[in-house]
Amino acid sequence: MTKKLIGPLEELTAATAHLRVYEPLDTFEDWAQSIILRNGQRSASHWDNYENQNLWERTLRDVSDPFPHNEIEHFRSLKVLDYEGNEHTRYCPGQLKARSLLAAEQAEEAIRSEVFDLLVPPAARSANAERVTPEQLAADLTHLHTRTSTWGIPLSWFALFREDDEFEQIHQDDRLMTVRLIVPFEQAVERLAWAVQTLVTYAPQAPLFEELGALGSWLESFDRRSVIELDYGLLAEIVWPDESANDLMHGIQAIEDGDFSTAAAAYRRLTNRWLGPRHLGRAN
Numbered sequence: 001m002t003k004k005l006i007g008p009l010e011e012l013t014a015a016t017a018h019l020r021v022y023e024p025l026d027t028f029e030d031w032a033q034s035i036i037l038r039n040g041q042r043s044a045s046h047w048d049n050y051e052n053q054n055l056w057e058r059t060l061r062d063v064s065d066p067f068p069h070n071e072i073e074h075f076r077s078l079k080v081l082d083y084e085g086n087e088h089t090r091y092c093p094g095q096l097k098a099r100s101l102l103a104a105e106q107a108e109e110a111i112r113s114e115v116f117d118l119l120v121p122p123a124a125r126s127a128n129a130e131r132v133t134p135e136q137l138a139a140d141l142t143h144l145h146t147r148t149s150t151w152g153i154p155l156s157w158f159a160l161f162r163e164d165d166e167f168e169q170i171h172q173d174d175r176l177m178t179v180r181l182i183v184p185f186e187q188a189v190e191r192l193a194w195a196v197q198t199l200v201t202y203a204p205q206a207p208l209f210e211e212l213g214a215l216g217s218w219l220e221s222f223d224r225r226s227v228i229e230l231d232y233g234l235l236a237e238i239v240w241p242d243e244s245a246n247d248l249m250h251g252i253q254a255i256e257d258g259d260f261s262t263a264a265a266a267y268r269r270l271t272n273r274w275l276g277p278r279h280l281g282r283a284n
């Protein structure tokens with residue numbers, strides 16, 4: 001049986017999706033810009049391997065302690081073209097310390113206390129609290145560039161994308177390792193605003209409304225020159241090709257048009273599509 005880990009603590013074995021925001025170089029502090037310029041630009045696969053290798057090392061410690069210790073900050077990069085054909089590079093920090101802390105908090109709420117203490121012992125939590133720099137941790141938590149979701153993708157994320165957005169498929173031999181959707185920040189925010197406005201006008205009680213609002217609040221802190229990426233991770237092998245973004249758009253459009261039967265059908269397609277991955281997650 002596959003071992004089930006959580007959040008940034010689980011990325012070796014679980015199907016985890018990431019929603020990342022890549023910002024321009026000049027939005028980062030001097031120390032971060034120095035790291036970016038000194039280390040150069042490396043592929044997404046390089047950073048996937050880097051994070052997974054660090055995870056292996058943390059998982060296989062003699063004493064259970066899943067938190068990062070001495071890992072330096074790293075920055076993913078993404079090259080994009082503007083409307084005039086000029087190439088620009090955007091960056092997304094790893095923020096592993098903040099993400100691991102959030103993952104531990106989510107795990108504490110989701111599993112029994114005795115199981116949680118085995119996975120994340122109190123001594124490890126205490127030691128981690130002493131290692132982190134409170135000011136940097138607070139800054140990362142209030143401006144977190146990466147959201148993660150295990151064994152499924154929140155439906156609200158699909159409000160940012162359309163079926164004709166730029167994407168890339170990553171294969172290893174014959175296996176689909178991930179699919180990454182990419183959209184300019186302003187375009188994504190406009191789509192999100194339309195979805196929120198439609199639901200607040202026609203269906204304010206819809207469960208999705210609150211999720212969309214929370215997503216919008218998170219995005220407010222980022223530079224509008226940014227780029228947003230949805231990385232399916234190993235979920236791509238289960239659901240790709242995926243019509244979720246298309247179904248969500250048509251469902252919200254149907255609500256705006258007053259066609260609630262079509263909206264309900266689109267919602268059923270969405271929820272049914274993600275039942276399989278969630279069942280796999282519970283099985284693990």
